[in-house]
Amino acid sequence: MQICLLGPLEVRADSGTPVEVGGAQALVSRLRRAAPGLPVEARPGGYRLETAAEAVRVTLDA
Known part of the structure; x- marks a missing residue:
């Protein structure tokens, strides 16, 4: 599953x-x-997606 947080939630x-x-x-x-x-x-002030660091891949779209 891919969750994009910067900009509109996708x-x-x-x-x-x-x-x-x-x-x-x-x-x-x-x-x-x-x-x-x-x-x-x-969580106070919002929500948290708890997952292992190795399960997260960060990509920067230009």
Whole structure:
């Protein structure tokens, strides 16, 4: 799964297919439905996606 956070929130399935998400609580709720088991937790001031560092790939699009 690919989650893009800078700029508009964008979520893609492993296949590259966009996952529609649409305000913060509603977005997280939709994300949890689209990706059951995704480790998203509520924190003071927002949400946190908890995952191992090696599972994260950062790319910069020009």
